[in-house]
Amino acid sequence: MSAAVLAAAPPRPAHRDPQVLRWLGAYTASTVGDSVYYLALSWAAVSSGSPAQAGLVMAVSAVPRALLLLFGGVIADRLGPRRVVLASDTARCLVTLGLAAVLLATSPGLWLLAAAALVFGAVDAVFLPAVGALPPRIAARDQLARVQGLRGLAYRMGSVLGAPLGGLAVATGGPASAFGAAGVLFALSLPLLCALRLRPLPAEEKLPTGKKLPAGEKGEKADGPVLRDLADGLRHLRGHRVLGPLMITVLLADLGFVGPLNVGLALLAEQRGWGAPGIGWLLAGFGAGAGAASLLLAVRGRLPRAGTTLGWTMILGAAAVAALAFAPRLPVAVAVAVAVGLLAGVSGALCHALVQTECDPAYLGRVSAVSSLGSLGLAPLGMPLTGAAAGLWGTGPVFVAGAAVCALSGAFALTVPSLRRAELPR
Numbered sequence: 001m002s003a004a005v006l007a008a009a010p011p012r013p014a015h016r017d018p019q020v021l022r023w024l025g026a027y028t029a030s031t032v033g034d035s036v037y038y039l040a041l042s043w044a045a046v047s048s049g050s051p052a053q054a055g056l057v058m059a060v061s062a063v064p065r066a067l068l069l070l071f072g073g074v075i076a077d078r079l080g081p082r083r084v085v086l087a088s089d090t091a092r093c094l095v096t097l098g099l100a101a102v103l104l105a106t107s108p109g110l111w112l113l114a115a116a117a118l119v120f121g122a123v124d125a126v127f128l129p130a131v132g133a134l135p136p137r138i139a140a141r142d143q144l145a146r147v148q149g150l151r152g153l154a155y156r157m158g159s160v161l162g163a164p165l166g167g168l169a170v171a172t173g174g175p176a177s178a179f180g181a182a183g184v185l186f187a188l189s190l191p192l193l194c195a196l197r198l199r200p201l202p203a204e205e206k207l208p209t210g211k212k213l214p215a216g217e218k219g220e221k222a223d224g225p226v227l228r229d230l231a232d233g234l235r236h237l238r239g240h241r242v243l244g245p246l247m248i249t250v251l252l253a254d255l256g257f258v259g260p261l262n263v264g265l266a267l268l269a270e271q272r273g274w275g276a277p278g279i280g281w282l283l284a285g286f287g288a289g290a291g292a293a294s295l296l297l298a299v300r301g302r303l304p305r306a307g308t309t310l311g312w313t314m315i316l317g318a319a320a321v322a323a324l325a326f327a328p329r330l331p332v333a334v335a336v337a338v339a340v341g342l343l344a345g346v347s348g349a350l351c352h353a354l355v356q357t358e359c360d361p362a363y364l365g366r367v368s369a370v371s372s373l374g375s376l377g378l379a380p381l382g383m384p385l386t387g388a389a390a391g392l393w394g395t396g397p398v399f400v401a402g403a404a405v406c407a408l409s410g411a412f413a414l415t416v417p418s419l420r421r422a423e424l425p426r
Contacts, residue, residue, distance in 0.1 A: 014143040014150060015298070022196055023138055026189035027131065028154040030089055033185030035162020036169065037096055037120070040178030041113060043170050044103070049110045057113050061121030065376060068125035073369025074229045076130040081137060081365060082196055088127035089189045095119055097183035103176035128376060132352075132368025136361045137198040142425045145353040146301040152294025152349055156287055233366030241418040242307075242358045247370055249413045250351050253314055254374030256405025257344065259386030260321060260398055261286070267387070267395050274330050285334040289341025290348075297349045307413065307422035310350040314410030317343030318403040325399035347410075350424075357425055 014020045038058075045054035076084045099116055102108055135147045169178035237243050269278040296303075303309050320340045327333035351371070359367045390398045413419050 026192035031158025036166035039166030044175035064121035072126035073129035073366035076365030084130035093186035100180035149298030252409035285337035286341035290345035293345025311413035318406035322403035
């Protein structure tokens with residue numbers, strides 16, 4: 001077979017690409033480790049202090065994550081995403097194993113748990129943008145939508161497996177055992193990440209043989225102020241006809257969605273007398289719908305008219321969020337939760353896929369940080385406001401207000417021609 005024929009051979013689909021499978025295995029191990037860690041942290045905090053103190057320990061990691069997330073994107077672009085993910089998982093491995101050793105030797109106060117939570121929040125601030133920047137460096141552009149579907153399935157798998165694994169570890173050996181299990185899971189991701197071989201950036205491919213991009217343009221350490229690099233990334237967003245409007249859409253959707261679905265579900269179950277099993281069923285329904293959306297994208301690889309589909313699924317999902325507050329019985333609420341998960345899963349996967357395919361890979365860490373700022377940075381800090389609003393006006397108005405913001409995000413996406421006409425590569 002000639003070299004020309006070999007060069008023209010189509011790339012492997014994502015689910016058969018060893019590079020993607022290594023990344024997916026590392027991401028799954030890390031996601032399961034996250035779930036086990038948070039369960040161990042909550043159990044250790046409840047065992048060591050009051051419920052209010054335990055809640056504070058669990059919430060403290062959101063502060064450094066929100067404050068440092070944008071700078072984490074700069075670090076991911078400067079040092080390269082694989083290097084940053086490796087360092088992040090190494091740090092999390094050492095912290096969790098250290099906590100396990102301390103808990104085996106003594107009974108530390110809440111201050112140690114809070115310190116570990118702060119460290120995890122800071123590490124998340126660099127880990128999350130780097131994870132978002134990795135797929136274009138390991139997969140072909142026309143496979144990035146499928147990679148996002150596979151990533152969604154891995155995330156759901158991590159959530160499903162992490163809770164029972166963490167519970168089993170706590171039941172067997174207490175929080176120390178669970179922290180140890182989380183450390184082992186983080187350690188499992190390291191050899192898979194080390195085996196990854198990154199594709200060159202598009203600009204680097206065009207250079208003559210032997211030439212290299214200046215540091216920073218190829219995702220390596222660069223000199224100069226961090227704020228300047230951050231400003232460059234924001235200018236790249238502002239000047240992009242798809243990414244700029246997409247970031248506004250994502251931020252609005254996250255602000256409307258996170259509060260009702262994270263705080264509102266528990267309040268709704270308590271108000272209706274469904275109790276803890278009711279919360280479990282609602283979360284299971286939402287997870288099943290979101291998992292089905294990820295599977296759809298993983299199998300199909302792309303959805304036609306991505307921008308239009310994104311806008312309408314956000315609007316329909318907003319209607320389902322509002323309807324959830326008025327479901328008369330638990331089975332009806334679970335069915336609505338499945339619809340919310342499915343529609344939100346499709347719109348979320350399309351948002352991620354469009355970010356991956358539209359963004360210049362040299363800026364992807366910073367752009368991923370901006371796209372994560374709403375759901376992982378700002379929105380969690382607003383959860384107490386959601387709880388306070390529900391206490392004043394009830395869960396119904398809170399769900400309706402959140403749904404209105406989500407619907408606004410979908411309507412905005414449909415009114416911007418460049419975003420409405422956006423397509424995923426074939």
